[in-house]
Amino acid sequence: SQQGEEDPQALSIQEGENATMNCSYKTSINNLQWYRQNSGRGLVHLILIRSNEREKHSGRLRVTLDTSKKSSSLLITASRAADTASYFCATNNYGQNFVFGPGTRLSVLP
């Protein structure tokens, strides 16, 4: 069952700009995670935010969570060419397995 849905599907920006990706989900969650996938590789965990948290930072990443709207956003500040990748949100519903969305493809142009 598809829970997380990222938006937009694809995003192109210039190096140095900020990139914002959104994730919407349908049911109650325990936590939400963001992962990055470089082309043809496995996923790498970026950040986890729990249902009782509203915002979290890690380096150039900022994640927000609005449980009333069932949505999350991932902001990458001062983007670099190396940030080019697909980004996935994954939701965890208390004791259930994670459900991944289809992802946002981010292209950062030099």
Place this chain on the structure above:
Amino acid sequence: DVKVTQSSRYLVKRTGEKVFLECVQDMDHENMFWYRQDPGLGLRLIYFSYDVKMKEKGDIPEGYSVSREKKERFSLILESASTNQTSMYLCASSRRDRRPKTDTQYFGPGTRLTVL
């Protein structure tokens, strides 16, 4: 650092062949997972395991089976490969946290399987 390795990066098989995909993790994780990834569909869970010799069906188990004889190794088996099983297969592992339940997953590099 957690390391999850998969036996092959690329694999080409013929329809009807039996295919084994192997995954090994070195962090003593209890949980292991097999996903397939297709364009526009994200990751879909095939099977998972919370302990040795234990397995649970995910969202799309049809046409697949798994084996977990040792804690560090989780194998995905395609009993009779079909062209619609051409996909990227990703293995992941995680600890079994109880409070709070976080289960951050660590992924292998993936196996791109083509069935002709």
